[in-house]
Amino acid sequence: MKTVYMDYAATTYVKPEVLNEMMPYFTEKFGNPSSFYDLSRETSRAIDEARGNIAKALNCETNEIYFTGGGSESDNWAIKGIAYAHKNKGNHIITSKVEHHAVLHTCEYLEKNGFEVTYLDVDEDGFINLKELENAITDKTILVSIMFANNEIGTIQPIKEIGTICRERKIFFHTDAVQAIGNIPVDVKELNISLLSLAAHKIYGPKGIGVLYIKRGIKIDNLIHGGGQERGRRAGTENIASIVGLGKAIGLAVENLDEHAKRMTELRDRLIKGLLTIPYSNLNGPEGEQRLPGNANIGFEFIEGESILLSLDFEGVCASSGSACTSGSLDPSHVLLAIGLPHERAHGSLRLTMGDGTTEEDVDYVIEVLPPIIQRLRNMSPLWEDHLKKGEK
Known part of the structure; x- marks a missing residue:
């Protein structure tokens, strides 16, 4: 059966060039970077090289890059670390x-531990209001954390303007x-970013490795305590092979x-145009340059997203209804609810995200198999039946 992967926002495959770079550090070059013999100095140099590649990609200094276990750890460290260091x-x-x-x-x-948090509303396309951000700042505000681009609807926030305000x-x-x-381009200096989280497995690198960029001079509490790795800020023996893989992956990503x-923009627009020909469908999130290149999130009225996913899986298409981190939840996406969709419409949304392995043929295949799936599911839906009875055919 044909397999079409349309869930690159959830994770990517490891590119062959990345895996080849990693392999020696599983077998031959296995020394602990904290030891003092040549085998260890070799792995230490490999980590330094990867750190340099990441710093170059972000336009920062190498000593501002700290390796973590992934994006979630980086987010936790950034927010908790700043909160407790500056309380x-x-x-x-x-x-x-x-x-x-x-x-x-x-x-x-943190709210349960004495901190106050303001959760900014967003508009129908997922953007925060800069004036509301400014108005929310008080003399007790120590941190603003706003994502660069949304993982569900692809909204790219006005990061430079947010950075300037902060x-x-x-x-x-x-x-x-x-x-x-x-x-998309990311330059921490130009954008006035203090701390930034990233993960390797979204850019054709291995899972379980990420980075927290911390601007030089910022005081931050440690999240993990133990040894003196990462210049005393993040304990634990380094994941050498994965660090090397991340360094290679980010270099390839920036280069291309x-x-x-x-x-990705061409494939995205081709997919969106094709799927919006389905009656009672709508695009969730912004259009054009304000949206991530490979992201399409389409809502289909009168049916549920989980049913669409199961039917697509039967046709060999891998997709999602939202974040992979909450795929076990029966609740509608918090992102779709935040942009104003009612529960029933939020439940009927499908996220299709593309990457380096996606072809025009893949896009056309989805455009071909999805309309009959939608019609079949609607024919079984009480909501669709009610809709027809109302004479709104």
């Missing part, structure tokens, strides 16, 4: 209602850039960024 200055944090749960649940945890008000600005890296974005 003497204030206890107020600002975020948005459409953040990844690694940010939202961390903020909820810099002028002397507030730390953290952004979850997990979906942005490898899809323009070409990748152009092709």
Whole structure:
């Protein structure tokens, strides 16, 4: 059976070039970087090289890059680390209602521990209002955490403007850039970013490795305590092979960024145009350049997304109804609810995300198999039956 992978926002495959770079560090070059013999110095140099590649990609210094276990750890560290290190200055944090749960649940945890959190509303396309952000800032505000690009509906936030507001008000600005890296340019200096999270497995690198960028001079509490790795800020023996893989993956991503974005945009627009010919369908999120290149999120009225996913799986299409981190939940997407969709419409949405392995043939296949699936499911739906009875055919 034909397999069409349309869930690159959930994870990507490891590119052969990345895997080849990693392999020696599983077998031959296995020394602990903290030891003092040549075998260990070799792995230490490999980590330094990867750190340099990541710093170059973000336009920062190598000593501002810290390796973590992934995007969720980086988000936790950034938010908890700043909160506890600066609680003497204030206890107020600002975020948005459409953040990844690694940010939202961390903020909820801090609320139970004496901190106050403002959750900014978003408009129908998922954008925060900059004036509302400014109005939410108080003399107790110590951190703003707004994601760079949304993992469900592809909204690219006005990061430079947010960074400028935070810099002028002397507030730390953290952004979850997990979906942005490898899809759009990211320059932490130009954008006035204080802390940034990223993960390797979204850019054709291995799972279980990420980065937290911490601007030089920022005081932050440690999340993990133990040894003196990562210059005393993140304990634990380094995941050498994965660090090397991340360094290679981000280098490839930046090198091919323009070409990748152009092709993904063309495929995205082709897919959206084809699927919006289905009656009672709608695009969730913004159009054009304000949307991630490979992201399409389409709502289909009168049916549920889970049924669409099962039917697509039968046709060999891998997709999702929202974030992979909450795929076990029966609740509608918090992102879709935040942009104003009613529960029944939020339940009927489908996220299709494309990547380097996606072809025009893949897109056309989805455009071919999805309309009959939608019609078949509607024919079994009481909502569709009620709709027809109302004479709104």
